[in-house]
Amino acid sequence: MIVVFALILVALGTVVFHFVSPWWWTPIASNWGYIDDTILITFWVTGVVFLAVVLFMAYCIYRFRYQENKRAEYNPESKKLEWWLTGLTTLGVVVMLTPGLFVWNQFVTVPEGAAEFEVMGQQWQWSFRFPGKDGALGTTNARKISGDNPFGIDPKDPNGQDDVLVEGGELHLPVDQPVKVLLRSIDVLHDFYVPEFRAKMDMVPGAVTYFWLTPTRTGTFDILCFELCGVGHHDMRGNVVVEEESAFQEWLNEQTTFAQSVAETSKKDGPKLASSKAAINSVSKGSTR
Ligand SMILES: [Cu+2]
Numbered sequence: 001m002i003v004v005f006a007l008i009l010v011a012l013g014t015v016v017f018h019f020v021s022p023w024w025w026t027p028i029a030s031n032w033g034y035i036d037d038t039i040l041i042t043f044w045v046t047g048v049v050f051l052a053v054v055l056f057m058a059y060c061i062y063r064f065r066y067q068e069n070k071r072a073e074y075n076p077e078s079k080k081l082e083w084w085l086t087g088l089t090t091l092g093v094v095v096m097l098t099p100g101l102f103v104w105n106q107f108v109t110v111p112e113g114a115a116e117f118e119v120m121g122q123q124w125q126w127s128f129r130f131p132g133k134d135g136a137l138g139t140t141n142a143r144k145i146s147g148d149n150p151f152g153i154d155p156k157d158p159n160g161q162d163d164v165l166v167e168g169g170e171l172h173l174p175v176d177q178p179v180k181v182l183l184r185s186i187d188v189l190h191d192f193y194v195p196e197f198r199a200k201m202d203m204v205p206g207a208v209t210y211f212w213l214t215p216t217r218t219g220t221f222d223i224l225c226f227e228l229c230g231v232g233h234h235d236m237r238g239n240v241v242v243e244e245e246s247a248f249q250e251w252l253n254e255q256t257t258f259a260q261s262v263a264e265t266s267k268k269d270g271p272k273l274a275s276s277k278a279a280i281n282s283v284s285k286g287s288t289r
Pocket residue numbers: 121122124189190191225226227228229233236
């Protein structure tokens with residue numbers, strides 16, 4: 001009897017705790033309320049199944065407890081029961097997975113006119129690249145990545161010259177404007193995640209992954225790496241500042257362009273590092289890491 005009560009207490013206590021618990025999502029700051037909806041559906045389905053299973057166990061322990069003169073009946077197969085269980089399980093799985101397919105479709109269907117920017121992950125820091133005044137990101141090549149050219153921008157592509165490079169982990173975005181987030185990694189798998197945006201996506205060396213979002217309120221939010229990427233993983237942090245368009249433009253104008261950073265390095269280091277031979281050397285060294 002104690003076990004029966006304990007099981008009922010666990011079942012009801014869990015439900016009560018779910019509703020009064022102080023732990024919940026941070027208030028959303030993007031258009032991805034759909035992602036919250038799918039998680040809520042999953043909570044409902046798994047919650048109902050959890051209650052049903054635990055309460056059924058409690059019922060069985062009580063109903064089929066030891067009684068003298070009563071003998072267990074051997075009944076290994078029941079077609080009817082199996083059909084019910086298969087049907088209900090299928091229904092539960094379909095209800096949990098179907099909404100996700102629709103949300104995923106929206107997640108990777110970028111609306112026309114969305115601005116774009118790039119996030120570069122590396123052990124263990126973030127950097128960002130915005131298209132310059134021409135509105136187009138320059139082409140990149142992983143072989144061109146070096147200490148002086150962390151994004152591997154093709155120096156011959158005129159679109160790349162005015163690309164705005166942001167290092168130091170602080171990203172700014174204008175509020176209420178859809179933006180396509182292009183994701184790359186230099187070394188290992190990383191994952192760009194801003195909890196308030198709900199959205200996240202893996203960053204794969206050698207590939208460009210993407211999603212889109214519209215930031216819906218101003219504020220400063222944490223950027224986390226959501227893929228275990230080495231001993232410094234926990235420290236791979238950044239900030240995203242969502243602000244009004246004018247403040248964003250002001251910030252963007254203060255950042256260094258690719259052409260400026262190239263000019264600065266060649267001034268600092270003389271012709272040695274600026275020569276393409278040295279750049280290629282440092283790439284081949286870098287890639288053996
Ligand atoms: Cu990482």
